[in-house]
Amino acid sequence: xxxxxxxxxxxxxxxxxxxxxxxxxxxxxxxxxxxxxxxxxxxxxxxxxxxxxxxxxxxxxxxxxxxxxxxxxxxxxxxxxxxxxxxxxxxxxxxxxxxxxxxxxxxxxxxxxxxxxxxxxxxxxx
Amino acid sequence: xxxxxxxxxxxxxxxxxxxxxxxxxxxxxxxxxxxxxxxxxxxxxxxxxxxxxxxxxxxxxxxxxxxxxxxxxxxxxxxxxxxxxxxxxxxxxxxxxxxxxxxxxxxxxxxxxxxxxxxxxxxxxxxxxxxxxxxxxxxxxxxxxxxxxxxxxxxxxxxxxxxxxxxxxxxxxxxxxxxxxxxxxxxxxxxxxxxxxxxxxxxxxxxxxxxxxxxxxxxxxxxxxxxxxxxxxxxxxxxxxxxxxxxxxxxxxxxxxxxxxxxxxxxxxxxxxxxxxxxxxxxxxxxxxxxxxxxxxxxxxxxxxxxxxxxxxxxxxxxxxxxxxxxxxxxxxxxxxxxxxxxxxxxxxxxxxxxxxxxxxxxxxxxxxxxxxxxxxxxxxxxxx
Numbered sequence: 001x002x003x004x005x006x007x008x009x010x011x012x013x014x015x016x017x018x019x020x021x022x023x024x025x026x027x028x029x030x031x032x033x034x035x036x037x038x039x040x041x042x043x044x045x046x047x048x049x050x051x052x053x054x055x056x057x058x059x060x061x062x063x064x065x066x067x068x069x070x071x072x073x074x075x076x077x078x079x080x081x082x083x084x085x086x087x088x089x090x091x092x093x094x095x096x097x098x099x100x101x102x103x104x105x106x107x108x109x110x111x112x113x114x115x116x117x118x119x120x121x122x123x124x125x126x
Numbered sequence: 127x128x129x130x131x132x133x134x135x136x137x138x139x140x141x142x143x144x145x146x147x148x149x150x151x152x153x154x155x156x157x158x159x160x161x162x163x164x165x166x167x168x169x170x171x172x173x174x175x176x177x178x179x180x181x182x183x184x185x186x187x188x189x190x191x192x193x194x195x196x197x198x199x200x201x202x203x204x205x206x207x208x209x210x211x212x213x214x215x216x217x218x219x220x221x222x223x224x225x226x227x228x229x230x231x232x233x234x235x236x237x238x239x240x241x242x243x244x245x246x247x248x249x250x251x252x253x254x255x256x257x258x259x260x261x262x263x264x265x266x267x268x269x270x271x272x273x274x275x276x277x278x279x280x281x282x283x284x285x286x287x288x289x290x291x292x293x294x295x296x297x298x299x300x301x302x303x304x305x306x307x308x309x310x311x312x313x314x315x316x317x318x319x320x321x322x323x324x325x326x327x328x329x330x331x332x333x334x335x336x337x338x339x340x341x342x343x344x345x346x347x348x349x350x351x352x353x354x355x356x357x358x359x360x361x362x363x364x365x366x367x368x369x370x371x372x373x374x375x376x377x378x379x380x381x382x383x384x385x386x387x388x389x390x391x392x393x394x395x396x397x398x399x400x401x402x403x404x405x406x407x408x409x410x411x412x413x414x415x416x417x418x419x420x421x422x423x424x425x426x427x428x429x430x431x432x433x434x435x436x437x438x439x440x441x442x443x444x445x446x447x448x449x450x451x452x453x454x455x456x457x458x459x460x461x462x463x464x465x466x467x468x469x470x471x472x473x474x475x476x477x478x479x480x481x482x483x484x485x486x487x488x489x490x491x492x493x494x495x496x497x498x499x500x501x502x503x504x505x506x507x508x509x510x511x
Binding site: 032068072074075102104 | 372376
């Protein structure tokens, strides 16, 4: 029996980048059955106060997500779509990218390997 | 006689008072010289009146309320219908009455919850039976192929989904996995199953079946839910297999001619993620030679963890299949994979639904269809998960 550790995931919310018009949130840890509720609570608390247009999830220290985690990211994307906001993913490890590629999440949420690539994209789409 | 006194606190008190009254009365009678003022029977009458007043006071203030309390408590213990005790008293009896009311209130609440839980458990069992009826109880006879399918939900009902549909000279089979598990996943699974069956009746190609299923499924499910799926089509006449992926796990293809196993990315996007997947999904061929083994699975297998928190993983699954594919057919591969899996995960809790389908291309003339390979009610036991 694995010990339940709901703190498996942590969010590090950066100050909004007003020059490049985005706000970055770093996710560290993993999303599984135990940490899903904690992750959702933290994200919802942040999203309630999020005033920007472009939200960037930095997954450099993100290790794993189950299908519920993917479903939740897809849900955020869908909600953003209705509000003309955008969700981006950067620095996902190859392991995480494999999961996204399998499910097809990368086809609805743009994924970039660096922040510069993302900034370039945001500027192009302005 | 002694028992009658022992059973009642009031009776004990009265006996005690009677003894004290008699002793005190006689003592007072002789000590203060009352015997010189009043005759004995006057004194006895006076004492009797005082004793009677005591009895009435004790009866009204202690005995009767205690009797009411004990009566209701006995009803409670014996399972009879009991009533709440209304009192304004704030003394010990009031406290006991209040305690009784609170306990019974909690008991009623627990009792309701228990009844609700029993009702829900029974409904879940019904739902589980319905779901098992939807899943194929036996693998159909498919010329050119030998199949074995096994599944086990994490809880009573689950989101894993598979089926085999024969239509003319073609056979369609799919494996699907709805986000999460339990009732919400099972409801989506049932919807998807119905849609896939319906569109398989209408269309002959995987593309139209999957695109239309997605179109109908997307508006009917929560935004955070989706179903990964891969659907295979077997052309019995030409012995050709094709597949269409909708964001599902890899298709494993073991080739005895090379002794190697390949993990094919299914591609596409999970059903329910986008309103229109027509530009994303694509039907592709799988080149098979006689003896090749195709394995479909859900992530409940690869993401299952052992006691140390390590996942079973794709590589281990591939190695397991390779190890057993040289010796066994679909039934044996399935059985031994399940055994290896069980040994790996040990006593760790099963967190997700598990499904494994093993298909062997035998060729028409060599097809040996097992009598019962995917009877979901019994195969789950055989899986030793």
